[in-house]
Amino acid sequence: MGDKATAKALAAAILAGALSLPLAGALAQTTTTPAKAPGVHIELNKLEQQGEACRAYLLFENEKGAEYPVYRLDLVLFDKDGRIDRRIAVDASPLRAGKSVVKLFDLTGLQCSAISKILLNDISPCEDASGPRDDCVVSATLSTLTDVSFYK
Template sequence: MTGVRLFPGLAVCAVLALGAGAARADSAGMSIELNALDATDDGACQMSFLIENTHSQDITQAVFQAVLFDASGRVDRLTLFDFGALPTGRPRVRQFVVPGLDCAALSRVLFNGAETCAGADAAACEAGLTLRSRVETTEVTG
């Protein structure tokens, strides 16, 4: 499992809404799907993401700034998700355990943008980015 780094006080940048189950992009880009939320025994929430790089180059490290919203639409926290290396054309699953987060109260995940995008064009992590959620109660936007 990959660690979660928390950074309180960062500003929210932009919002582009994509509904649950949005179709996968056919052009070069990257897709991130919130695939599952699972409560842990210690009161944390394990978030599982399916991510795919469809660019022509591998990405050696992709770190995204994310904002997690509670059921009332208030910002719960800002964090960085380090998706690691993303080879082209090979889907990857990454899991993040977020301490003190109630999975049932998570209503939205906002991806502000890429904090780090290494190994490919610097814009590769945001160019052609498609976001979606398989979790009925949680919207993913960017």
């Protein structure tokens, strides 16, 4: 009779352990997976020659996103031959939640017609209310209304 009681206790322990595995996996998943950053849409809206500088107009659409008190673009500009012309940092901070905003910056000593493409190399630093983010460039979407390719 002792063997039957031991067998039943063992079976109950195995069943309890098997039933708790999916729950343990779900709990581990929720505590280790950070929330994905809401994406910001960035549009290269216009390039305009301003004397010796090319003025770039960027539209940031953060309609569904979080507020970003820190949001800096790392951009690489390529000439018509596909060679890197320069690398620049553009501070777009702050980006308010539920808001679109146009930011402009001048590229001194550069003709707009000499730019063939612009690479969004990174968005760093990037911070929302939870602190520094490392997924901002992945969650960003891009478009252009110019003849210049804007990509990541």
